[in-house]
Amino acid sequence: MHxxxxxxxxxxxxxxxxxxxxxVTAGVLLVGSALAGCARAPEVVTAxxxxxxxxxxARWPASVSGHERVATEPDVPSAAAWGxxxxxxxxxxxxxxxxxxxxxxxxxVDWVVRPLSDGTKATTYGRxxxxxxxxxxxxxxxxxxxxxxxxxxRTLPSxxxxxx
Numbered sequence: 669m670h671x672x673x674x675x676x677x678x679x680x681x682x683x684x685x686x687x688x689x690x691x692v693t694a695g696v697l698l699v700g701s702a703l704a705g706c707a708r709a710p711e712v713v714t715a716x717x718x719x720x721x722x723x724x725x726a727r728w729p730a731s732v733s734g735h736e737r738v739a740t741e742p743d744v745p746s747a748a749a750w751g752x753x754x755x756x757x758x759x760x761x762x763x764x765x766x767x768x769x770x771x772x773x774x775x776x777v778d779w780v781v782r783p784l785s786d787g788t789k790a791t792t793y794g795r796x797x798x799x800x801x802x803x804x805x806x807x808x809x810x811x812x813x814x815x816x817x818x819x820x821x822r823t824l825p826s827x828x829x830x831x832x
Contacts, residue, residue, distance in 0.1 A: 709739040710749045715760030717797040718746035722823050723759035729816045733807060753804040755813065759820070763796040763827050771831035772811050775818040778831040781810055790814055793831060795824035 717723060728748035730737055735751030747758045770781045771793055778793040788810035790801045799821055803810040 709741040709743070710754040710756060712740045712742070712744075712747040712749070712756055712758060714742065714744055715746060715758045715797070715800070716762060717760035718744060718758070720760055720797050722825070723797060726759045726820055728757065728820065732816050733813050751807075753806060755804065755807060756802045757799060757817065759797060759799050759824075761791065761798040761800050763798050763829075764791055764793050766829075767793075773831055774811055774814040777814075777818050777821040778829075779811070779814055792821050792824060794827050794829035795821060796827050797824060799824065 715723070723746040726745055726748070728737065729750075732750040732755050735755065738749050738751070738754060740747050740749050740756070746760050747756070749756045764780055767780055772779050772781055777795075779790045780793045782789045782791075784802075787802060787804040787807075790803065790810045792798045792800075799817060801810065801814065801817060803813055807813060
């Protein structure tokens with residue numbers, strides 16, 4: 669049974685409507701809920717550049733840390749989810765600019781890692797468009813899950829920026 673959980677970026681406070689008319693905090697993805705005993709697919713907010721060629725044809729991994737891929741709502745090729753609570757990834761975000769946030773290199777792909785109130789957000793750095801991976805705290809340190817995204821991240825065009 670899926671429980672309702674959210675990954676939220678404490679710095680993001682704008683609200684925007686989803687397709688169903690509900691609201692979610694900007695940068696927040698609802699990761700699941702139970703309705704009348706039926707599990708719902710995790711809701712994702714489609715990234716602004718989701719239709720970019722590399723995102724529209726993204727080859728997401730079949731599993732992440734032993735968790736099989738699950739359907740998302742909406743079901744779009746630029747987003748994917750695994751497990752319960754869901755690990756959620758989106759392709760098509762604007763590239764990050766210079767930052768003082770933690771930046772780690774995983775298999776020669778740079779990621780900016782930011783803590784959330786109930787998990788971690790990892791965003792590719794130096795790639796345009798960018799991939800964002802939201803990892804609930806139940807899965808431990810997010811960088812340990814990032815190697816499975818290396819192949820896809822390497823297909824994203826480089827901006828020339830690197831972690832320093």
